[in-house]
Amino acid sequence: MPLEIAPEKVAHAIIKAREYAAKVGPWNATAAEGDADEDPGAILEDFAGDPTLDEFTGFIDALNDDEQAHLVALAWIGRGTYEPDELDEAVETARREHTNATANYLIGLPQLSDYLEEGLEKMGYSIEDAENDVL
Numbered sequence: 001m002p003l004e005i006a007p008e009k010v011a012h013a014i015i016k017a018r019e020y021a022a023k024v025g026p027w028n029a030t031a032a033e034g035d036a037d038e039d040p041g042a043i044l045e046d047f048a049g050d051p052t053l054d055e056f057t058g059f060i061d062a063l064n065d066d067e068q069a070h071l072v073a074l075a076w077i078g079r080g081t082y083e084p085d086e087l088d089e090a091v092e093t094a095r096r097e098h099t100n101a102t103a104n105y106l107i108g109l110p111q112l113s114d115y116l117e118e119g120l121e122k123m124g125y126s127i128e129d130a131e132n133d134v135l
Contacts, residue, residue: 001087001088001091003070003074003087003123003125004066004067004069004070004091005063005066005067005070005071005074007120007125007126007129007130007133008130008133009063009067009071010071010074010116010119010120010125010130011120011127011130011131011133012059013056013059013060013071013106013116014112014113014116014117014127014131015113015131016052016055016056016059017056017106017107017112017113017116018113019052019056020052020053020056020107021112021113053107056103056107057103057104057107059103060102060103060106061102061103065095065098068094068098068102069091069094069095069098070091070094071102071106071116072090072094072102072105072106073087073090073091073093073094073119074115074116074119074120074123075106075109075112075115075116075119076090076093076094076115076119077090077118077119077122077123078114078115078116078117078118078119078120078122079109079111079115079118079119083122084122084123084124087123
């Protein structure tokens with residue numbers, strides 16, 4: 001089975017996952033207290049309703065079911081749960097376990113960007129080429 005998600009889309013998900021992972025819990029009690037004009041470091045704080053998470057989930061939610069299943073399968077391959085030659089099995093498992101919360105599942109993986117990058121590389125794709133096409 002060929003990969004049914006463009007490497008550029010995977011690269012976009014990797015970039016968004018990295019941006020989200022770079023955020024830290026807020027140091028201030030409220031988002032207003034973390035105003036970036038007064039505290040430039042506040043832009044890296046993770047407040048409720050953060051646009052970085054919204055961008056990631058919106059992107060994942062806009063993918064069709066096949067693309068979402070292949071993205072999850074790539075993360076599993078990158079994590080080592082499946083080998084590259086088990087892509088078919090990984091995709092079928094992702095389809096069976098599919099919920100409406102694929103984006104939440106993926107962003108909950110602590111090393112998502114690393115898993116996706118490793119998964120792409122194990123499947124024979126160049127992450128550098130894919131990212132260059134996105135950037």
